[in-house]
Amino acid sequence: QVQLVESGGGLVQAGGSLRLSCAASGRTFSNYAVGWFRRAPGKEREFVAAISSSGRSTSYADSVKGRFTISRDNAKNTVYLQMNSLRPADTAVYYCAANNMGTSRLARAYEYWGQGTQVTVSS
Numbered sequence: 001q002v003q004l005v006e007s008g009g010g011l012v013q014a015g016g017s018l019r020l021s022c023a024a025s026g027r028t029f030s031n032y033a034v035g036w037f038r039r040a041p042g043k044e045r046e047f048v049a050a051i052s053s054s055g056r057s058t059s060y061a062d063s064v065k066g067r068f069t070i071s072r073d074n075a076k077n078t079v080y081l082q083m084n085s086l087r088p089a090d091t092a093v094y095y096c097a098a099n100n101m102g103t104s105r106l107a108r109a110y111e112y113w114g115q116g117t118q119v120t121v122s123s
Contacts, residue, residue, distance in 0.1 A: 001026045001027065001112075002024055002025070002026040002027050002029070002032060002098050002111075002112040003024065003025045003026050003112075004022055004023070004024055004096050004097070004098060004112055004113065004114035005022070005023045005024075005025075005114055005115070006020060006021065006022050006023075006094060006095065006096050006114045006115065006116060006117040007020070007021050007023070007117060008020040008021050008117060009094060009117030009118045009119045009120075010118075010119070010120070011120045011121075011122065012086055012119075012120070012121055012122070013121070013122050014086060014087055014088055014121055014122065014123050015085060015086065016086050016121070017082070017083060017084045017085075017086065018083045018086065018119060019080055019081070019082050019083070020036070020080065020081040020083065020094055020096075020117060020119070021078055021079070021080055022034060022036070022078065022079040022080070022081075022096030022114060023076075023077060023078050024077045024078070024079075024098065025077065029074060029077040029098075030053055030054075030074040031053055031100050032053055032098040032099060032100050032112075033050060033051065033052050033053050033098065033099055033100070033101070033102050033103045033104070034050065034051055034070075034072065034079040034096055034097065034098050035047065035048075035049065035050040035051075035096070035097050035098075035099075035103065035104065035105075035107075035109075035110055036048040036049045036050070036070060036079075036081050036094060036095070036096055036097075037094070037095045037096075037097060037107055038090075038092035038093065038094045038095070038119075039092055039093050039095070039116075040089075040091060040092040041091075041092075043092075045095075045107055046061065047061050047105040047106075047107070048060070048061055048064055048068065048081070048094070049061065049064065049068055049070040049081060050070065050103040050104065050105065051070045051071065051072050051079060051103065052102065052103050053100075053102075055071065055072045055074070057103060058070050058103075059103055059105065061105075063089075064083075064090075067083065067084050067085045067086075068081060068082065068083050068084070069081070069082040069084075070082075079096060081094070081096075083119070086119075086121045087121060088121045088122065088123045089121075090119060090121050091119060091120050091121050092118075092119060093116040093117065093118050093119075094116060094117050094118075094119055095113055095114055095115075095116045096113075096114045097110035097111075097112060097113045097114070098110060098111065098112045099111045099112070
């Protein structure tokens with residue numbers, strides 16, 4: 001079992017930055033790939049970014065490439081999502097998820113999920 005807790009969300013103006021954290025407890029976190037997903041009001045959940053268990057491999061949605069950076073510190077059992085140049089379209093609840101099968105853009109590939117953190121970007 002892996003427990004995930006997101007933090008770092010909030011209200012920011014367009015063009016601003018936020019850093020989300022995903023803190024894990026339970027099984028050996030360094031064995032798990034982690035993905036970030038988001039769900040905007042009235043929309044389906046969508047993939048944002050993912051990172052391999054070692055941190056050597058990352059993947060991004062086209063909509064955030066060049067603006068968001070995913071990273072991890074396995075010593076701290078934490079994965080980060082640095083979000084720069086935020087846009088109103090980035091407004092959503094952001095979730096982190098973990099699995100021990102490798103990175104994926106598919107939500108169904110992830111076994112463990114956090115409760116989400118709200119990000120609101122004002123224009």
